[in-house]
Amino acid sequence: MKIAIASGKGGTGKTTLATNLASYLAETGPVILVDLDVEEPNSGLFIHGRELAAETRYSLVPEWDADRCSFCGLCQTICNFNAIVDLGDRIMLFPELCHSCHACSELCPDEALPMKSRRIGRLRYIQAERLDFVESRLDIGQEQAVPLINQTLDFVGGRFRNGTLQLLDSPPGTACPAIAATRTADHVILVTEPTPFGLHDLKLAVATMQALDQPFSVVINRGGQTDNMIADYCKQQAIPVLAGFANDRRVAELYSRGRLIYDQLPEFKQQLAKIATFVTSQEGIKA
Amino acid sequence: MQEIVIISGKGGTGKTSLVAAFAQLSKTELVVADCDVDAADLYLLMHPDFRLEQAFLSGEKAQLDQNGCDQCGLCQAACRFEAIELRAEQYTINALDCEGCGYCARVCPTGAISMVEQKAGDWYRSTTRFGGAMVHARLGIAAENSGKLVSLVKNEARKLAQRKGLETILVDGSPGIGCPVISSLSGADLAILVTEPTISGFHDLKRVRRLVEKFHIRIGCIINKFDLNPEITDQIQDWLDRESISLVARLPYSDVFTEAMTRGQTAIEYSNGTLSQSIRNSWDAILQLNNER
Numbered sequence: 157m158k159i160a161i162a163s164g165k166g167g168t169g170k171t172t173l174a175t176n177l178a179s180y181l182a183e184t185g186p187v188i189l190v191d192l193d194v195e196e197p198n199s200g201l202f203i204h205g206r207e208l209a210a211e212t213r214y215s216l217v218p219e220w221d222a223d224r225c226s227f228c229g230l231c232q233t234i235c236n237f238n239a240i241v242d243l244g245d246r247i248m249l250f251p252e253l254c255h256s257c258h259a260c261s262e263l264c265p266d267e268a269l270p271m272k273s274r275r276i277g278r279l280r281y282i283q284a285e286r287l288d289f290v291e292s293r294l295d296i297g298q299e300q301a302v303p304l305i306n307q308t309l310d311f312v313g314g315r316f317r318n319g320t321l322q323l324l325d326s327p328p329g330t331a332c333p334a335i336a337a338t339r340t341a342d343h344v345i346l347v348t349e350p351t352p353f354g355l356h357d358l359k360l361a362v363a364t365m366q367a368l369d370q371p372f373s374v375v376i377n378r379g380g381q382t383d384n385m386i387a388d389y390c391k392q393q394a395i396p397v398l399a400g401f402a403n404d405r406r407v408a409e410l411y412s413r414g415r416l417i418y419d420q421l422p423e424f425k426q427q428l429a430k431i432a433t434f435v436t437s438q439e440g441i442k443a
Numbered sequence: 444m445q446e447i448v449i450i451s452g453k454g455g456t457g458k459t460s461l462v463a464a465f466a467q468l469s470k471t472e473l474v475v476a477d478c479d480v481d482a483a484d485l486y487l488l489m490h491p492d493f494r495l496e497q498a499f500l501s502g503e504k505a506q507l508d509q510n511g512c513d514q515c516g517l518c519q520a521a522c523r524f525e526a527i528e529l530r531a532e533q534y535t536i537n538a539l540d541c542e543g544c545g546y547c548a549r550v551c552p553t554g555a556i557s558m559v560e561q562k563a564g565d566w567y568r569s570t571t572r573f574g575g576a577m578v579h580a581r582l583g584i585a586a587e588n589s590g591k592l593v594s595l596v597k598n599e600a601r602k603l604a605q606r607k608g609l610e611t612i613l614v615d616g617s618p619g620i621g622c623p624v625i626s627s628l629s630g631a632d633l634a635i636l637v638t639e640p641t642i643s644g645f646h647d648l649k650r651v652r653r654l655v656e657k658f659h660i661r662i663g664c665i666i667n668k669f670d671l672n673p674e675i676t677d678q679i680q681d682w683l684d685r686e687s688i689s690l691v692a693r694l695p696y697s698d699v700f701t702e703a704m705t706r707g708q709t710a711i712e713y714s715n716g717t718l719s720q721s722i723r724n725s726w727d728a729i730l731q732l733n734n735e736r
Contacts, residue, residue: 165482166618167455171643195619196452196650198643236503236545236558257523257544296653299590299622328454328618329481331582331589335539352704353459353484360482360584367585368539383705405671405696412641412672 157439158322160341164357164364166328168347169377169401172411173431174325175202176418180425181432182286186320190312191291192337193327194277194304200291201414205284211311213292214273215303217251218261224268231260231269252299277304279311288316301333309340321439330357330364338365343438344372345398345431350383358386362395375431378403398434399427444604445733446597448478448631450616450624450655452647456637457667460700461722462615463488464709467573468726472609475571476600477579478593478627479617480564488709491569491577499580499595501563501588503543505536511555518547518556539585563588566596568603576603590622597626620654628654633661633733635691639668640675648679652686662688663732665725669693689732692725694718 161174171193178189191199218231218240225247232242239253240260251274261269279292292308294301305327312322326337338344344365348358358374365372373396376386380403390397401407401424410417418425449465451458462485466475477485505526507518512534519527519534526540527547536547536556548556563586569577578600580592600612616627628634634655638648648664655662664683669676676693683690695718703713711719 165454165484167453193619195621195624196643196647198453198646201642201646234545234549236543255542255544257542257546259521259544259546259549262521263546263549294620296620296650297625297657299625301619301621329589330584331481331623332587333619333621334481335585335587339539351701352487352707353482356484356487357482363584408641408668408671408696411643412639412675414642 157319158324158341159435159438160324160326160338160344161347162326162334162338162344162361163328163347164330164361165348165354168349168354170328170347171198171202171325172407172417173345173347173375174323175199176416176428177431177435178287178323179416180418180428181321181435188288188290188312188316188320188322189325190308190322191325192305192308193325194292194294194301194308195327195333197291197293199325200282200289202416203282203284203287203289205282205289207280208283209281211279212275213277213279213304213307215276216256216258216271217254217274218249218269219272220247220249221268221270222246224266226266228265231264234259234263256303279308281315301327302336305333305336321435330360335364335368338370339368341370344370345375346372347375347377348386349378350376350380350386355385355389358389362393373398373434376400399430401427444601444610444612445633446612446614446631447633447635447729447733448614448616448627449635449637450627450651451618451637452620452651453638453644454618456639456644457700458637459484459615460488460704460710461637461665462613464711464722465726465729466571466575466613467709467711468723469575469611471611472575473611473613474600474604474609475575475577476596476612476614477577478596478623479615480580480582480589480592480596480623481617483579483581485615486579487707488704489571489573489577490707491567491571491579493567493569495568496565498562499564499566499592501561501586501591503545503558504538504541504561505543505545505547505556506559507534507536508555508557509533511553513553515552517550517552521546521550564592566592566599568599576607576609578603590626593617593623593626597630620650624651624654628658631658631660633663633729635663635665635729637665637667638679640666640672640679642675645675645679652688661732663691663729664688665691666693668696671696691728691732692721694721694725
């Protein structure tokens with residue numbers, strides 16, 4: 157069972173929810189928390205434990221073999237990502253633009269572009285007191301998060317086969333990284349806040365989930381007494397709202413120090429329990 | 444011409460609210476570019492007029508004509524993205540998985556696969572209520588290539604600035620450190636990093652700073668919600684000192700941003716309090732930092 161925790165807008169509380177929910181659920185059953193926000197992974201700041209594995213991750217990109225090349229120029233024509241320029245006396249490669257499609261390498265008549273590994277980031281597997289935690293971080297300067305996100309999902313899929321509950325802390329937005337992180341989930345929880353930005357970006361996230369044909373629900377964070385804009389929208393669209401966390405400066409302060417919230421604030425725990433109940437009921441459906 | 448980029452690493456630090464306030468404060472007309480294309484919220488505060496709308500073509504995707512297909516399976520073997528499946532005895536291409544590399548179309552012996560240009564959103568050229576110009580975009584649903592759209596928005600902003608003889612481009616960047624952020628930073632003169640005193644905010648600030656470093660441009664930092672955790676604010680300030688990054692401003696934790704946003708206003712329009720004064724000072728400090736180049 158895979159539950160992705162996502163949001164259109166950044167900074168709405170994905171990591172707060174993911175880390176608290178993972179710890180809370182781990183009190184009653186096995187949980188794996190996976191941080192797929194590889195550009196800015198933060199869950200690891202809240203989860204501490206023993207590192208069981210640390211692996212450098214790579215993507216495959218072509219490398220130019222000058223001795224074999226006859227400068228036919230085919231590679232430059234083939235590459236749809238402008239990652240190859242034939243300068244006549246040498247071939248210039250832009251590995252950060254390469255999508256690892258292998259076309260240039262395999263179609264080169266001179267076999268002058270063998271594929272070689274190139275480092276993109278690092279994955280860590282940590283055993284915390286109650287739960288397992290996997291995170292990947294993209295190397296600074298790497299442009300493409302998606303290959304690392306997919307490799308992280310593969311790592312988790314390979315290591316934990318027994319249907320353990322996975323919580324995926326996903327990247328913000330609605331572009332490729334967010335899609336890669338949420339599309340394989342069984343259910344997506346969209347975290348939002350009752351502000352015009354929150355509502356605007358929620359609508360984009362909802363449309364994205366509908367396009368992916370993914371089941372989803374909403375959690376309202378930093379709610380107030382009077383701001384019903386998210387609740388009204390969800391009601392109108394028949395989108396289930398799992399819980400609502402009040403706007404509370406104490407939450408922001410606990411978060412700022414890297415602390416979990418639910419063991420400190422009973423009203424937070426009460427809302428968290430509603431989400432936990434939903435997640436476990438989904439597991440029942442799945443099983 | 445100079446480009447000032449506001450970025451944050453971590454989302455939700457107040458970047459967009461600040462950009463709108465700065466755009467209003469600017470005494471000279473400027474071009475604002477919303478490069479946070481997959482959460483393009485800036486228009487909710489700027490109220491641009493969407494004067495010109497154009498399609499954003501993001502690149503190609505493979506399309507298979509079943510009539511021409513002789514089911515040899517070469518396309519499936521070539522595809523590294525598992526985008527081609529044999530389903531009910533027909534090869535089908537899943538558009539979401541297709542990266543548009545064109546390898547399948549090249550190896551197809553019958554020419555049944557063609558590469559088709561995709562529309563992945565719209566971009567706009569607008570005039571704003573503050574008198575300046577704005578270039579902004581809307582990424583299509585489940586569309587990709589946001590980095591390319593960011594480059595387009597920036598290029599159009601440059602062209603517009605040149606044509607109108609405007610000196611400054613103010614860019615609202617996106618969170619993270621990936622391709623949209625890299626595209627936002629390329630060609631910039633000054634990067635303002637907006638952070639908050641949380642361990643996540645500080646962590647993300649350090650990562651985005653290492654990215655900005657690669658561009659060899661001047662950097663300033665705004666600590667928003669500085670009173671949320673004074674201890675981490677001190678740590679951030681010490682770190683900024685050591686890294687020789689100018690502290691542009693510290694802004695207090697305040698509901699004014701949210702209240703202003705709810706009314707479709709900038710913070711300085713909505714309130715004349717201490718936060719607004721601090722934002723005014725921030726903009727002056729940014730201009731000064733920019734002039735020091």
